[in-house]
Structure formats: C-alpha cells, structure tokens
Amino acid sequence: xxxxxFHPNVRTLMGPGPADVHPRVLAALARPxxxxxxxxxxxxxxxxxxxxxxxxxxxxRLTMPVSAPGSAGMETCFVNLxxxxxxxxxxxxxxxxQRMKENVERCGGVPILVNEPWGRAVDPGxxxxxxxxxxxxxxxxxVHAETSTGACxxxxxxVEIAHRHECLTxxxxxxxxxxxxxxxxxxxVDAVYAGSQKCLSCTPGLAPLSLNERALEKIQxxxxxxxxxFMDLNLVMGYWGGEHKRTYHHTAPVNALYALHEALVMLRExxxxxxxxxxxxHHLALRAGLEALGLELxxxxxxxxxxxxxxxxxAGVDEALVRARLLAEYSLEIGAGLGALAGKVWRIGLxxxxxxxxxxxxxxxxxxxxxxxLGVSADTGAAVSSTHAALLP
Ligand SMILES: *Cc1c(COP(=O)(O)O)cnc(C)c1O
Numbered sequence: 001x002x003x004x005x006f007h008p009n010v011r012t013l014m015g016p017g018p019a020d021v022h023p024r025v026l027a028a029l030a031r032p033x034x035x036x037x038x039x040x041x042x043x044x045x046x047x048x049x050x051x052x053x054x055x056x057x058x059x060x061r062l063t064m065p066v067s068a069p070g071s072a073g074m075e076t077c078f079v080n081l082x083x084x085x086x087x088x089x090x091x092x093x094x095x096x097x098q099r100m101k102e103n104v105e106r107c108g109g110v111p112i113l114v115n116e117p118w119g120r121a122v123d124p125g126x127x128x129x130x131x132x133x134x135x136x137x138x139x140x141x142x143v144h145a146e147t148s149t150g151a152c153x154x155x156x157x158x159v160e161i162a163h164r165h166e167c168l169t170x171x172x173x174x175x176x177x178x179x180x181x182x183x184x185x186x187x188x189v190d191a192v193y194a195g196s197q198k199c200l201s202c203t204p205g206l207a208p209l210s211l212n213e214r215a216l217e218k219i220q221x222x223x224x225x226x227x228x229x230f231m232d233l234n235l236v237m238g239y240w241g242g243e244h245k246r247t248y249h250h251t252a253p254v255n256a257l258y259a260l261h262e263a264l265v266m267l268r269e270x271x272x273x274x275x276x277x278x279x280x281x282h283h284l285a286l287r288a289g290l291e292a293l294g295l296e297l298x299x300x301x302x303x304x305x306x307x308x309x310x311x312x313x314x315a316g317v318d319e320a321l322v323r324a325r326l327l328a329e330y331s332l333e334i335g336a337g338l339g340a341l342a343g344k345v346w347r348i349g350l351x352x353x354x355x356x357x358x359x360x361x362x363x364x365x366x367x368x369x370x371x372x373x374l375g376v377s378a379d380t381g382a383a384v385s386s387t388h389a390a391l392l393p
Contacts, residue, residue: 009331010331011327011331011333012331012332012333012354012359012363013349013354014332014333014348014350014359014363015334015335015347015349016147016148016347017175017195017197018197018204019197019198019199019201019349019351019352019353019354020353020354020359021201021202021203021353022201022202022262022266024266025201025202025203025259025266026203027262028255028258028261028262029255029259030255031255031258033254034254035254036251036252036254037246037248041252041254042246044257044258044261045240045257047261048065048257048260048261048264049063049240051261051267051268052064052065052208052210053210054267054272055177055200055208055264055267055272056173056177056184056192056210057182057183057185057186057272058185058210058212059185060184060185060210060211060212060213061241062209062210062211062212062216062233062237064208064240065196065206065207065208066193066208067206067250067252067256068206068207069195069196069197069204069205069206070174070193070194070197070198071099071207072207072231073174073194073195073208073209074100074103074172074193074207075103075228075231076193076207076209076228076233077193077209077211078103078106078109078141078170079103079227079228079231079232080211080226080233081139081168081170081191081215081219082103082108082109082139083107083108083109083222083224084109084224085108085109085110086104086107086108086109086110086139087110087112087134087138088104088109088110088111088112088138088139088140088141089111089112089113089114089127089131089134089137089140089141089162089167090112090113090141090142091116091122091143091153092113092114092115092116093116093118093119093120093121093149093153094146094147094149094338094339095146095147096143096146096148097141097142097143097146098339100142100172101113104141107227109139112134112137114126114130118148118149118339118341119149119150119151119298119310119341120299120300120303121151121152121153121154122153122158124157124158127140127142127161127162128161131161131162131167132165135165138167138168139167139168139169139170140158140161140162140165140167140168140169141169141171142158142169142170142171142172143171144171144172144173144176144182145172145174145175145179145305145307145308146175147174147347148339148341148347149298149299149341150297150298150304150305150308150309150310151304151305152176152303152304152305153303155176156183156186159171159187159189159190160187160188163188168190168191168214168215168218169188169189170190170192171189173192173194174193174194174195174198174207175195175198175305175307175308175351176199177198177199177200177208178198178201178267178272178275178276179198179199179275179279179306179307179351179352180276180280180305180306180307181276184210188212189212190211190212190214190215191209191210191211191212191215192209192210193207193208193209193210194208194209195207195208196260196263198307198349198351198352199275199351199352200260200267200352201263201266201267201352201353202259202260202352203259205253206253206257206260211233216233219233219234230250235249236249278356279306279350279355280306282355282356282357282359282360282391283305283309284306284390285360285390285391286309286350286360286363286364286387287309287390288386288387288389288390289360289363289364289368289386289390290309290364291386292364292379292382292385292386292387293367293368293371293378293379293380295311295312295314297309297311297312298310298311298312298341306355307349307355308348308349308350310345310346310348311346311347311348312344313343314371319336319344319345319346320336322346322370322374323335323336323346325373326370329366329370330366332362332363332366334346334347334348334349334363334367335349348363357391360387360391361384361387361391364380364384365380365383365384368383
C-alpha cells in the first residue's frame with residue numbers, strides 16, 4: 001500500500017458544523033508560519049481580540065480564542081468559574097445542555113437541572129422557579145443556540161433572571177455567534193464561548209471566549225486552584241493578556257489564528273447585523289422549499305434558529321440512506337439527529353459561508369430528488385420554485 005497526499009472532495013457542508021469555509025479563510029491558512037511571540041504575530045493577536053469584541057458586541061478585556069474546539073471553550077468557562085460545592089443551575093433542552101451538566105459535575109459542582117423538551121427554547125418561568133427553590137445557586141448555564149434541535153432560547157431574559165437572583169451566567173454561543181443576534185454587553189452575559197467552525201465561515205479548532213469583570217472577580221476569588229493547567233485563565237492571560245510582556249504558555253496555533261482573523265475581518269466587512277439578516281433570509285428560503293416538499297420543521301416558529309433547521313424525517317424513509325445518497329450523488333452533507341432525536345430528524349445547517357443561495361437551492365432540489373426516487377411523492381420542481389421566489393430581493 002502506498003500512502004500519498006490527502007485530497008478530499010469538495011463538499012457542500014450543510015450539517016451542524018463544520019460549515020463551508022470561505023476561500024479567503026482557506027488562503028489565510030497557507031500564509032507563512034511565524035513565531036508565536038514574533039512582534040508581527042503579537043500585533044495580529046491584538047487585532048484578533050478587537051475583532052472578537054466586535055463579534056461578541058463587548059468591551060470585555062478578557063476576549064480571546066481558546067486554542068481548541070468549542071467544547072474546550074465550554075470547559076474553560078466551567079473549570080474556571082465552578083468550584084467544588086458550587087450550585088449551578090443548568091438548563092437542558094438538548095445535547096449541549098447535557099454536556100454543561102457533565103462539566104459542572106466534573107468540576108465538583110452540584111448541578112440543579114431545568115429540563116425542557118427537546119426542540120423547545122428554555123422556559124424563563126421555569127428558570128425563575130428553579131432559582132427561587134435554590135437560593136444558594138450562584139451560576140446559571142444555558143445554551144443560546146441549541147444545535148442538536150435548532151431551538152433558540154431568549155438569552156437576554158434568561159440572563160436578566162439569573163442576575164436578579166445574584167447568579168453569574170455561562171452562555172454557550174457556539175452556534176449563535178455570527179448567525180443570530182447576541183449582545184454580550186447589552187444583555188450582561190458574564191461568560192460566553194463560541195466556535196470557529198459554525199457561523200464564522202472558519203475552520204474548526206478554535207473557541208472564541210469572553211468574560212466580564214464580574215466573572216473575573218469570581219475566578220480571582222477562588223479558594224481552590226483551577227484543576228486544569230491548560231485552561232487556567234490566570235495562566236492563559238499571561239500570554240493573551242498583556243500587550244507588552246507576553247510569556248510562553250503554549251504554542252499558539254499560528255496559522256489557525258490567521259484563519260480566524262480573516263474570517264472576522266470578513267464578518268466586519270459584511271457588518272454583523274447584515275450577517276444575522278443573511279442567515280435569516282436563507283433560512284426563510286430553505287423553509288419555503290422544505291415546506292413545499294411537505295417536510296416539517298420541529299421547532300415552533302418563534303423559537304427557531306435560522307442557522308440550524310431540524311426537519312422531521314417522513315414516515316417510512318430511511319434517514320441514513322438519504323444522507324448517504326446526498327453525499328455520494330451531490331457531495332452535499334446534512335446532519336443526522338442527535339440523542340433523543342436520533343433517527344427522527346435531519347439537521348440542515350445554514351451557517352456562515354454555507355448560508356448562501358446556491359446552497360439552499362442545491363439542498364432543496366437534491367433532497368426532493370432523492371425523496372422522489374425513494375417513492376416519496378413531493379413536487380420537487382415546485383419546491384425549487386418556492387425557494388427561488390423566497391430568495392428574490
Ligand atoms: C458544536 C457545538 C459545541 C462543541 O463545539 P466543538 O467545536 O465541536 O467542540 C458546543 N456547543 C454547541 C451549541 C455546539 O453547536
């Protein structure tokens with residue numbers, strides 16, 4: 001056997017992430033690698049922090065990318081903010097809320113659960129009840145954009161309730177950032193993390209994160225040391241923090257950071273409000289096409305994310321076969337259901353560079369054609385027309 005260079009096919013990525021990476025971002029990855037303490041690199045890092053503040057809509061000084069995927073952004077927030085014995089209210093309406101609970105337990109914290117049906121937003125009234133019943137709780141954690149179901153929770157209201165009960169908030173914005181309104185400062189979110197590969201049109205592997213001064217006070221007032229050396233923000237800040245004296249902590253993923261920088265430059269060129277509107281516009285076009293195919297979105301309209309569309313699989317259809325055929329015949333990737341929704345839904349992502357007209361048209365046309373071929377009666381031509389009509393300015 002001879003092993004040569006790896007050349008994957010070009011795919012259209014419309015699953016739950018990674019999403020399509022913009023060619024400008026891929027080109028940025030190929031620029032010369034320089035030292036991670038090189039003055040040029042350090043200047044780029046400062047710009048990157050400013051660009052992230054733009055994306056998160058915050059002035060937080062601690063705003064930077066963790067050198068690892070979104071899950072590490074999650075873990076960084078929990079290991080720094082949760083001390084053994086801390087009561088943490090965790091709202092669970094999908095897979096990622098469950099992971100938050102895991103994190104609390106592994107930090108020695110005591111999770112207090114607000115369980116919601118999958119496919120629904122977190123109910124603010126139920127959070128309020130949990131906080132009234134547990135006055136010792138000091139942290140509330142929830143997922144803003146639950147990628148496993150496509151539900152968007154009202155982050156502004158949830159944060160308001162948490163603050164009224166003297167709790168800090170940890171918000172998962174991995175799929176939210178860049179795809180739907182997120183206002184870290186205006187809403188008072190205390191700790192938030194995201195991912196590079198969802199609505200930022202960037203490659204996987206980095207977790208932008210931002211903490212406000214209240215969150216930093218909690219970390220500085222810890223009675224115990226953060227048990228993770230790599231994620232201890234006190235140490236990480238020695239590298240990312242000071243503009244002048246930076247000390248080696250770990251070797252930054254140099255080229256990956258060029259990619260994130262480029263992706264964020266593009267976000268600023270587009271304007272973040274325009275990016276939110278673009279996700280919504282393409283979501284409405286996709287919805288028009290899916291509904292014309294007779295398919296249903298599982299999340300009630302008012303709670304739907306534009307960037308992640310969970311669609312019921314029609315009765316009698318082998319959902320895995322449909323995905324396999326879309327990949328083989330159209331080089332199109334859509335996602336399977338996760339957890340409680342496994343086998344029941346497809347998850348169609350419209351994230352970042354994937355949220356564009358040709359992707360929506362391909363998806364509606366290809367899905368319709370495959371379903372027709374499997375004997376499902378649906379008017380694929382009419383669905384493509386509906387999609388087209390919804391895309392017209
Ligand atoms: C994708 C995702 C994560 C995990 O990010 P990875 O980069 O896969 O580690 C966490 N939370 C949500 C809501 C996500 O969509």
